[in-house]
Amino acid sequence: MIEAQGLTKRYGSTTAVDDMSFTVEPGRVTGFLGPNGAGKSTTMRMTVGLDAPTKGNVTVNGRRYVEHGAPLREIGVLLDAKAVHPGRTARNHLTAMAATHGISRTRVDEVIDIAGLASVADKRVGGFSLGMGQRLGIAAALLGDPQTLILDEPVNGLDPEGVLWVRRLTRSLADQGRTVFLSSHLMSEMALAADHVIVVGRGRVLADAPVSDLIAAAHGERVRVASPHADHLEAVLRSRQATVVATGHDSLEVTGLSASQIGDAAAEARVALHELTAIGGSLEDAYLQLTAEDVEFRSAPMDTHETGAMASQNEGGSR
Numbered sequence: 001m002i003e004a005q006g007l008t009k010r011y012g013s014t015t016a017v018d019d020m021s022f023t024v025e026p027g028r029v030t031g032f033l034g035p036n037g038a039g040k041s042t043t044m045r046m047t048v049g050l051d052a053p054t055k056g057n058v059t060v061n062g063r064r065y066v067e068h069g070a071p072l073r074e075i076g077v078l079l080d081a082k083a084v085h086p087g088r089t090a091r092n093h094l095t096a097m098a099a100t101h102g103i104s105r106t107r108v109d110e111v112i113d114i115a116g117l118a119s120v121a122d123k124r125v126g127g128f129s130l131g132m133g134q135r136l137g138i139a140a141a142l143l144g145d146p147q148t149l150i151l152d153e154p155v156n157g158l159d160p161e162g163v164l165w166v167r168r169l170t171r172s173l174a175d176q177g178r179t180v181f182l183s184s185h186l187m188s189e190m191a192l193a194a195d196h197v198i199v200v201g202r203g204r205v206l207a208d209a210p211v212s213d214l215i216a217a218a219h220g221e222r223v224r225v226a227s228p229h230a231d232h233l234e235a236v237l238r239s240r241q242a243t244v245v246a247t248g249h250d251s252l253e254v255t256g257l258s259a260s261q262i263g264d265a266a267a268e269a270r271v272a273l274h275e276l277t278a279i280g281g282s283l284e285d286a287y288l289q290l291t292a293e294d295v296e297f298r299s300a301p302m303d304t305h306e307t308g309a310m311a312s313q314n315e316g317g318s319r
């Protein structure tokens with residue numbers, strides 16, 4: 001379990017982490033989300049003793065990281081996959097780490113296998129691709145068979161097979177009752193990998209909730225409807241206080257009425273329906289709503305001409 005209480009970090013006039021309190025529970029995968037500069041890496045660094053809090057504290061399994069006698073056995077960490085001597089082989093790197101904690105060579109071989117690195121274990125890390133480096137970083141995090149894992153952007157640079165591997169690995173670690181805390185900017189992946197998320201913006205906790213609650217809270221129910229008489233249906237639904245947006249010449253997106261209420265209203269008005277689909281929101285939508293005010297680095301909006309040009313390019317490309 002990871003517990004932060006009033007955790008604060010200032011660098012000169014910048015407050016990177018601003019009075020954060022949260023608990024990362026065992027037995028589930030907890031995602032750590034936030035825009036660039038929100039304070040995620042700083043929080044993770046303080047959690048593993050690489051930075052000292054200005055105020056407050058963060059503990060892992062009840063103790064500060066530095067108070068753990070054999071931290072590798074307690075907490076597995078992937079913070080910067082590139083922080084490996086490029087002249088060493090993967091096996092040498094892991095063996096050297098293992099030696100500091102009395103971890104056996106058999107365990108080194110095990111994590112090499114788990115990470116799918118057997119064929120490159122005796123190659124120099126300097127020649128590794130980004131994805132292989134990530135796998136090595138994850139192998140190192142698993143070395144001490146720790147109860148708690150902290151993984152900063154673990155899928156960064158991984159191919160789809162690697163992304164799936166990380167998802168399955170973190171799920172099985174959580175199912176074994178371990179604490180798994182991971183950050184990623186890939187919302188679709190986070191929605192699949194995490195049970196619970198902590199969303200931060202400008203150093204503060206904006207949400208700390210199950211993924212499903214966050215999505216549900218951010219969205220009223222939306223329903224997609226298609227009908228050959230969409231204009232008539234639109235008038236019928238508006239008369240029942242629904243908000244209706246035409247999304248095509250025969251399709252509508254409706255909020256304010258459930259799918260069954262829309263079906264009933266259409267039947268009463270004798271309007272044929274060709275589609276009636278409740279649309280779930282996405283974690284990305286929920287995240288963008290939550291962090292709208294807290295984005296430090298905002299892109300300039302594209303004008304409609306550019307957007308239109310891009311959309312038609314994309315359409316062309318997908319044919």
Ligand SMILES: Nc1ncnc2c1ncn2[C@@H]1O[C@H](COP(=O)(O)OP(=O)(O)OP(=O)(O)O)[C@@H](O)[C@H]1O
Binds near residue numbers: 011016035037039043
């Ligand atoms: N060593 C440092 N010295 C000065 N400022 C720092 C330092 N480390 C981080 N910061 C600042 O603290 C803030 C939080 O940075 P942090 O890297 O923790 O954010 P992040 O959420 O991990 O961002 P990203 O998603 O881009 O990795 C930023 O404004 C950053 O510029």
